[in-house]
Amino acid sequence: MNRMRIGIIGSGVVGQTLGAKLANIGHQVVLGTRSPEDLGTKRGMQKTSLGEWLAQAGANARVATFADAAQHGEIVINATGGMVSLDALSAAGDRNLEGKILIDAGNPLDFSKGMPPVLSVCNDDSLGEQIQRAFPRARVVKALNTVTAPLMVNPAAVAGGEHHLFICGDDASAKAQVTGWLGEWFGWRHVIDVGPIDAARGTEMVLPLWIRLMSGLGTPMFNFRIVQ
């Protein structure tokens, strides 16, 4: 396996889950967070403090600033909540994203008005497009945003992995590389390319149904299988 330098922007459940898995399989991971000096506090939706996370992630992992994480990465993953993604990526720095594949796993869910959340952008725009416009030199690939964090890194945990992930982006070779990595890193066998980055409207707008299904099923461990 090609050992890669991966920068993760965001240290919540998604960033921690992706980062620990990637470090555990041998990649060099820097997890970017707003206050990297604070390893003891559980913030926001974090299940573990960053100190506990470091213990799980092992010797291949570090905690640093957003900018350090982005600079470190040959590839960068946006694992922040969609409401703060543009701010966090600005702090990461345009120059640190230049020419790199940026996997956007975010969803622009606004929980400020209660449950269920609404999307802060949708229909004629999307978070994926906003990120691509704000960082035109990054090669944005929208992916992983339609499944819960534990399933992102372990698709086999549901139905033997027989279900689908949707990716989109304007850069065909970036999408092909990400599709390969999703298989190599996590075991994703079924990745559907749904089009250019504006198809992120579609994959982000699935979230309102996803949230209803999660409530009804009583678990986030499910996914969509496309059947023909």
Next chain:
Amino acid sequence: MNRMRIGIIGSGVVGQTLGAKLANIGHQVVLGTRSPEDLGTKRGMQKTSLGEWLAQAGANARVATFADAAQHGEIVINATGGMVSLDALSAAGDRNLEGKILIDAGNPLDFSKGMPPVLSVCNDDSLGEQIQRAFPRARVVKALNTVTAPLMVNPAAVAGGEHHLFICGDDASAKAQVTGWLGEWFGWRHVIDVGPIDAARGTEMVLPLWIRLMSGLGTPMFNFRIVQ
């Protein structure tokens, strides 16, 4: 089988497909359309003229006005495009919908700005909610809007029927009845109740992804299976 009087609002592909199937299995169907006297012209997305449709639908079917169709029905189905649903249901008449189950199969897709279409309402409102608000005495059940017309009436045509339909609405007994009819009429075995009528936001917001998938797969004959 209980022979029912069913009023269908809308004579496009969805109305024709539902109406012909329901008439063929013995229900008394009145297909409501704006100009019921014109049986010869193929209008809009119609694949067959209403005269041709009558020949297929057989002796249990009639073509009439929206109001006649709604008055005829013990239950009423909105099969119009979402951009004109409120107008068509107003023409059908509030009194003709009173106390009746109204199955809303519409999607508020606006094709006026080109492809792919955007939704004319979404995120913090939905067509299903608009209809329930406009016709508070109708018992609105959102259903069937996430699959193509031929699949609505024949789920077995894809993956042996092993895939899911989503319904929602504020009236639990109406949803239970519709779930039963979907099985009896068409063979739907997997219907997931995703909540009150505001969950229509979720099922309508699937359409942008659905359209991208249709383009990529090259066929509308697919559906989502929820796997756990």
